[in-house]
Amino acid sequence: MPEQTETAHKRSGRLFAALAVLHFLAERGRDLPSPDGFGVKDSLPDRTNGLRQQACDNLDLARGRGGDHWKAASRTFQSIPAFMEEGSLPGKNMSPAESAQHRAGYEAQLAAVSEDFPELFR
Template sequence: MPEKKESGYVRSGRLFAALTVLRFAAGEDNELLTPDGYARKHHPQGRIDEVNGDLYRILTKARKRGGEHWKVAAAALRSIPDFLEEGIVPPGPMANRALVEHKAGYDAQIAVFRDRFSQLLA
């Protein structure tokens, strides 16, 4: 995660990305989910709640898949505390600027994972 302090909305986007990568590595989803199109899309916590699952079950599925799937899942899990270091996910609805920041955080974190795990996350 970058050294400079990021807004809560950027960090919530990064957290959303880590959770979607974790789900993808475990085979929960056939493609990487994006923050677009969620029923509760104007609330960062709602977006995260919709992709957050039973982490033990998801990690176990990724471990059984092994190889790159496990490496990606482990990296995604290890990244999660960084996104909460500065505080919790912002509550309440997001205005347009916050939506842009959330998406920017998601895009930035997906790029980090794609750079490290290009074969699986191409």
């Protein structure tokens, strides 16, 4: 869950992590994006659009896998609205400082999920 004082860019990083986790849990052989691949010139909508459009399909695929894949995917899917409650997410390219906030949100969200399901994120 996001903290009360998180910036929009940190919340967008958390949202991206949640969507990436759903993608990762859906099928064997999928990788999580590395935060090193995040560029300052990346547009947040471009980064998340494909994953957002596949979120329900990925949830259904994870349900088919069952066990902890399903539990982690379900909990992750349910967390998504919290990242958008504070207002709209940024829709432009990021400055270096904004990119750092986005990365911090991404890493914080991955840490939260992997803490609850460490065997899935080795």
